[in-house]
Amino acid sequence: MGSLFDIRLVFEYFPSIVSRxxxxxxxxxxxxxxxxxxGFMIAMVxxxxxxxxxxxxxxxxxxxxxxxxxxxxxxxxxxxxxLLETIGLDINHWDKLYFVLVAYGFNNAAFxxxxxxxxxxxxxxxxxxxxxxxxxSRWQALHRVILPQAFLTAFPVFxxxxxxxxxxxxxxxxxxxxxxxxxxxxxxxxxxxxxEGYVVLAVIFIAVSLLLETLxxxxxxxxxxxxx
Numbered sequence: 001m002g003s004l005f006d007i008r009l010v011f012e013y014f015p016s017i018v019s020r021x022x023x024x025x026x027x028x029x030x031x032x033x034x035x036x037x038x039g040f041m042i043a044m045v046x047x048x049x050x051x052x053x054x055x056x057x058x059x060x061x062x063x064x065x066x067x068x069x070x071x072x073x074x075x076x077x078x079x080x081x082x083l084l085e086t087i088g089l090d091i092n093h094w095d096k097l098y099f100v101l102v103a104y105g106f107n108n109a110a111f112x113x114x115x116x117x118x119x120x121x122x123x124x125x126x127x128x129x130x131x132x133x134x135x136x137s138r139w140q141a142l143h144r145v146i147l148p149q150a151f152l153t154a155f156p157v158f159x160x161x162x163x164x165x166x167x168x169x170x171x172x173x174x175x176x177x178x179x180x181x182x183x184x185x186x187x188x189x190x191x192x193x194x195x196e197g198y199v200v201l202a203v204i205f206i207a208v209s210l211l212l213e214t215l216x217x218x219x220x221x222x223x224x225x226x227x228x
Contacts (some may be wrong), residue, residue, distance in 0.1 A: 009190055009196040017200045022099070023179040027169045028102050032162065035108025041105075042113035047120060056207070057113070064110030075178045076103040077175055098217050111161060119154035120146060152223060159216030161208050170205070180204065 042061065045053045064072065077099045081092050091098075122144050131141035173182035184201050188194030 005195055006193060007196075009191075009193050010199050013184070013200050014203075015198065016089075016140055016210060017180050017183050020178060020180045020183045021204070022170050023177065024172075026097075027104055027172060027179070028162070029101060029167050031104035031108045031165060032112075034101075034105035035112045037091055038105070038109035038118075039112025039114075039190060042115055043083070043117040043120065045114070046117055055174050055182060056202070061110045061113060064107055065114075069107055069168050070174060072107055073100065073103045073171060073175060076106070096175045097177055100178055104172075108165060112158075115154050115157050115161065116150070119150035122153050123149045124228075152227065153224060156216070159220070160212070162216070163212050166208060166212065167205060170201070 030188055036208065045057045046061075077096070080099065080102065081090070081094075084091055127149065128147055131145040132138075136144065170181045172179050173185060176182070176195045178186070180201060184194075184197030188197045
């Protein structure tokens with residue numbers, strides 16, 4: 001480790017570290033997209049209490065929410081190849097980034113399922129009954145009446161989740177991913193000035209988190225205003 005903190009290195013390291021931002025962005029976007037899709041399906045299973053599937057969904061959500069992301073990363077990285085080998089699939093040649101995307105996708109599915117389930121459950125039962133009384137099917141009532149209201153309820157929580165996911169991607173480097181944190185680690189190992197790299201990371205994560213919070217807050221206010 002270097003003996004002194006050199007502020008000049010902060011500016012010198014910044015371009016190199018931020019150049020890996022696209023990897024972090026890929027993890028965030030992919031995991032949220034997959035997580036929202038799978039989360040919706042899990043939420044439906046739990047809301048309608050489908051036999052067997054409801055119990056499996058509950059166990060899955062409890063496991064994901066009860067274990068750290070870093071544990072899930074290593075379980076996917078070491079466990080998924082072994083699991084797929086039992087059906088004759090060899091994925092040991094996969095790029096490590098794929099395992100990270102899978103792990104974060106599974107992680108977000110659990111959290112998104114709870115966000116979606118809670119939002120849908122918050123819609124008054126009278127809204128469903130009114131929809132059924134005018135001849136709407138269950139699916140029509142869901143996407144015409146229930147989901148629009150649930151969306152407004154879930155939106156602020158979703159915004160918080162996006163920020164959480166962005167910050168949690170800092171663990172992806174533990175699998176050797178050369179994202180922003182991985183780049184900072186590589187620079188620090190090469191120059192023995194680790195602190196400057198972490199200062200750069202702190203600035204980037206704080207700036208992006210504040211930007212996301214501001215955007216979601218403004219979007220929420222716009223949605224509320226348009227609803228009136």
